[in-house]
Amino acid sequence: MWKSHPKALPYLFLSEMWERFGYYLMIGIFTLYLKDVEAGFAMTEKEASDLYGTFIALVFLTPFIGGLVADRYWGYKKSIVIGGLMMGAGYFMMGIHDITMLYIAMTLVIVGNGFFKPNISTLLGNFYTEEQYKDKKDEGYNIFYMGINVGAFICNFFGAALQILLGWQYAFMAAGIGMFIGVVVFILGTKHYGNKTEKKGVQASDMPFWKIVMFILVPSAVFGIIGWLIKGVTTEANPNGYIFGSDSTDAFIFACIPVIFFYGSLYFKAKTEDKRPIGALLTIFAVVILFWGVFKLNGSALNTWADRYTDREITGTTQTVFNGLKLAKEVEYKKDTVELYDSSFRIQKVDGEVQKTVDYPVYFRNVAKDKLPEEGASVSLWATNLSQSINPGWVIILTPLVVAFFTFLRSRKKEPSTPTKIAFGLLISALSVLVMIAAVNMGANGSEKVSVWWLVANYGVITIGELFLSPMGLSVVSKLSPTNITSLMMGGWFLSTSIGNKLSGVLASLWDTYDNKQDFFWINFGLLMFATLLMFILLKQLNKVMQEKGIH
Incomplete structure (x- = not known):
């Protein structure tokens, strides 16, 4: 497999695999850690989802700047190493139980990812510019993408075992160690990189960095501060006067206003021949925001579904194996508390201060009465974050099949265009939400637990949508962008992903406000169907x- 590819590929593959091992291990336990009353920060569903959404939004916003800095000033090797070390340090610091340290750790991960993520992907592409490797580019990226998902798949097993055996701190440390291994592997491959890691420098056609700072970054920072400080109308339901639900959401949305205005101005100021390609890209950016908004619920609302609404009890041989590998934990049932409270903690006032006290494991809240264990008995439950390995597992299984499907269509000269693939990706993703609506119905709106196979089916369907859409997005940006603003338009793709990630946090924060959980998923279905219809309406023009650009 490796022989027909650049010698750098195995090093970049393994480096990215370990980097994604660390990132997805952290993401898999992040909201669970925030909500843990005893060893975490006892956040509510709304608080944890809001912070999660802001975090993953900023993680996808910084690659735009990190890519520009590497291209023009630092070069790829320096940027990747510095970014990786920052992320590794951030993961280690997350395990320190202090809210200030948590925010510092998140900042390190956000900035570090900005330097690591875009540049290792760009570096890989640099090797396929050579004539002998040009026809292997798609295959190389497929191998690379597989590395991402191998790391994302295996990491949750380590995270679960370490959290159960030693606690949250050690699980976060494992993420940090994974990241540091990725950096070491990358450095070991240095002799195979040649001059491909060197900076390109500032090209004559590039937009000056000071313009990017003055017209994008500074206005965004100013608007973000305004969004944080400004307040709307206070009501009983919104005593703090938040405009969009929380300080961080207000700040993020306000910060996006000048950026969106800037990208709109690119269209209006463009040359006549560039107007339609830029308009097409901006349309695609707007549509995929809704995809990411629903897709990224995997780390928040769907993690909550796995935690509270999925039957995680294991017995027999499975119990023996999972307990032996520390992938399951024993939970004791206490009858006198399970019927008193409807949450994993009770909020009460002690000497005028609000405190949260642990009352019982939330797991037993919706176990059918005939399936409840005896008073004082314990059951084995597989670790919630293992559900985060379902999506990358499906990616590993389905990627070769989807690639083979499009190869078959190409041989018959029936391969759909890139925008058509994106449209069908949105439609398939919308269908995945129907699986969760059926799951809610089977569980009588959360009053009974349902099989994990509902989550497996949901992830299976949306993964097909992901494979139709996500790789196509980067491809269409590189194909349609005018050469003088390719980096800026790639930044636009990351911006749309970032806004979608924040939307997912906003959606997840509303989970507890829906008495009927089907309504929550119907909203998600409606958003994706709106995006699908819009994409199909625009398909002819796209x-x-x-065709005008002479590309497929």
Whole structure:
């Protein structure tokens, strides 16, 4: 497999695998840690989801700047190493139980990811510019993408075992160690990189960095501060006067206003021949925001579904194996508390201060009465974050099948255009939400637990949508972007992903406000169907633009 590819590929593959091992291990336990009353920060569902959404939004916002800095000033090797070390340090610091340290750790991960993520992908592409490797580029990226998902798949088993055996701190440390291994592997491959890691420098056609700072970054910072400080109308339901639900959401949305205005101005100021391609890209950016908004619920609302609404009890041989590998934990049932409270903690006032006290494991809240254990008995439950390995597991299984499917269509000259693939990706993703609506119905709106196979089916369907859409997005940006603003338009793709990630946090924060959980998923279905219909309506125009550019 490796022989026909650049010698750098195995090092970049393994480096990215370990980097994603650390990132997805951290993401898999992040909201669970925030909500843990005893060893975490006892956050509510709304608080944890809001912080999670802001975090993953900023993680996808910084690659735009990190890519520009590497291209023009630092070069790829320096940027990747510095970014990786920052992320590794951030993961280690997350395990320190202090809210200030948590925010510092998140900042390190956000900035570090900005330097690591875009540049290792760009570096890989640099090797496929050579004539002997040009026809292997798609295959190389497929191998690389597989590395991402191998890391994302195996990490949750380590995270679960370490959290159960030693606690949250050690699980976060494992994420940090994984990241540091990735950096070491990357450095070991140095002799195979040649001059491909060197900076390109500032090109004559590049937008000056000071303009980017003055017209994008500074206005965003100013608007973000305004969004944080400004307050709307206070009501009983919104005593703090938040405009969009929380300080961080207000700040993020306000910060996006000048950025969106800037990208709109690119269209209006563009040359006549560039207007339609830029317009097509901006349309795609707007549509995929809704995809990411629903897709990224995997780390928040769907993690909550796995934790509270999925039957995680194991017995027999499975119990023996999982207990032996420390992938399951024993939970004791106490009858006198399970019927008193409807949450994993009770909020009460002690000497005028609000305190949260642990009352019982939330797991037993919706176990059918005939399936409840005896008073004082314990059951084995597989670790919640293992559900985060379902999606990357499906990616590993389905990627070769989807690639083979499109190869078959290409051989028959029936391969759909890139915008058509994105449209069908949105439709398939919308269908995945129907699986969760059926799951809610089977569990009588959360009053009974349902099988984990509902989550497996949901992730299976949306993974097909992901494979139709996500790789196509980066491809269409590189194909349609005018050469003088390719980096800026790639930044636009990351911006749309970032806004979608924040939307997912906003959606997840509303989970507890829906008495009927089907309504929550119907909202998600509606958002994706709106995006699907919009994409199909625009498809004729988008395909026309692609044909005008002489691309498929």
